[in-house]
Amino acid sequence: GPKVLQIPSHQIIDMGQMVTLNCDPVSNHLYFYWYKQILGQQMEFLVNFYNGKVMEKSKLFKDQFSVERPDGSYFTLKIQPTALEDSAVYFCASSSGQGGATGQLYFGEGSKLTVL
Amino acid sequence: AQRVTQVQPTGSSQWGEEVTLDCSYETSEYFYRIFWYRQLFSGEMVFLIYQPSFDTQNQRSGRYSVVFQKSFKSISLVISASQPEDSGTYFCALSELYSNTNKVVFGTGTRLQVLP
Numbered sequence: 001g002p003k004v005l006q007i008p009s010h011q012i013i014d015m016g017q018m019v020t021l022n023c024d025p026v027s028n029h030l031y032f033y034w035y036k037q038i039l040g041q042q043m044e045f046l047v048n049f050y051n052g053k054v055m056e057k058s059k060l061f062k063d064q065f066s067v068e069r070p071d072g073s074y075f076t077l078k079i080q081p082t083a084l085e086d087s088a089v090y091f092c093a094s095s096s097g098q099g100g101a102t103g104q105l106y107f108g109e110g111s112k113l114t115v116l
Numbered sequence: 117a118q119r120v121t122q123v124q125p126t127g128s129s130q131w132g133e134e135v136t137l138d139c140s141y142e143t144s145e146y147f148y149r150i151f152w153y154r155q156l157f158s159g160e161m162v163f164l165i166y167q168p169s170f171d172t173q174n175q176r177s178g179r180y181s182v183v184f185q186k187s188f189k190s191i192s193l194v195i196s197a198s199q200p201e202d203s204g205t206y207f208c209a210l211s212e213l214y215s216n217t218n219k220v221v222f223g224t225g226t227r228l229q230v231l232p
Contacts, residue, residue, distance in 0.1 A: 031218050040155070043207055043222040056217035089159060097218055103149055103211055105220055107161035 002026040006092050006108035007074075014116050018080035021111045023092030025075055032075045033093040033105065034067065036060060043091065049075065050097075079113075087115045118143055120210050122223035129230050135195040137226045139208030142189065146170075147213035152180070152193045155205040155225070164206075167191055169213070198230045 005024040013019050025032050034046040047057040049067055064083070069075040075094075079086055089112045093105040119142040129135045141150065152164040165177045167184050174184050183192040195202055208223040 033220065035222070040159075040205060040227075042224045043155075043161075043209075045219060045221055048217060048219055050218065056219050091159075091161065093161075093220075095218070095220075103213075104151055104163050104166060105161075105209075106163075107153075110159045 002029075002106050004092055004094055004106050004108035006090075006111045008111055009109065010112045010114075012114045012116065013082060015084055016081045018078065019082055019113060021077045021079075021090050021092075021113070022074040023076070023094075023108055025092065025094030026096075026106050028096065029094035029106070030097050031055075031095045032067075032069065033095075034077045035091040035093065036088045037091060037110070038088045046077075046090075082113075082115045084115050087113055089113070118210050118212060118219065118221040120208055120221050120223035122206075122208055122226050124226045125224070126227045126229070128228065129198045131199060131230060131232050133198050135198045135202070135228065135230070136183075137193045137195075137206050137208075137228065138190070139192065139223055140188075140190045141208070141210045141223075143210060143212055145212040145214065149211045149213060150182075150184075150191045151209040151211065151220070152182070153207045153209065153222075154202075155207060157204065161207075164193070200230045200232050202230045203228055 007022045032049045089110040092108040148169045151166045154162045165180045179196045181194045205225045205227045211220045
């Protein structure tokens with residue numbers, strides 16, 4: 001089936017450094033999402049993105065977070081500067097939107113971020 | 117506001133048994149979709165089944181079916197003839213069909229173990 005690719009699969013960085021998580025969504029999908037998951041628990045909505053703009057962001061999407069998809073390339077989540085509480089697995093997802101067959105999300109395999 | 121609740125943090129069954137996982141939700145919209153996903157131990161999110169709010173018929177897909185009680189804002193996932201390979205964390209998710217933002221909100225998940 002359609003695949004969402006995430007790079008890197010694992011990143012370890014020191015607190016205060018910048019990190020960029022990359023997502024290659026399913027081609028022809030229009031909506032892109034980032035979710036945060038800690039220790040295999042709740043999949044928490046961070047932000048979603050459509051037509052070059054943030055559609056909605058949650059309280060977890062701090063000022064240090066930003067997203068973009070320059071020129072239709074990777075959909076990125078940047079955290080600058082990172083904090084210890086940013087350690088988590090970040091999942092990217094994409095969908096064709098409500099007009100699609102089911103509107104389901106297709107997920108990547110996650111990027112595990114460890115902040116020391 | 118969208119909210120999804122899964123009150124069973126864990127569950128277990130024996131091989132061959134039918135398993136029911138519960139989910140309740142809050143929405144002020146009339147048109148919405150409920151999705152069920154399974155997260156494997158690797159972290160991969162697998163789409164299982166979805167129920168559109170405007171369809172009164174309970175959806176089925178292979179060994180998965182749902183019991184949709186729209187008036188109670190409740191939907192249960194039923195797994196027939198459970199197998200050890202069905203072990204994992206099951207997430208219920210809500211998407212409002214005509215939302216301005218296309219946000220998808222997940223519950224806290226139910227970790228299921230199917231014993232051989």
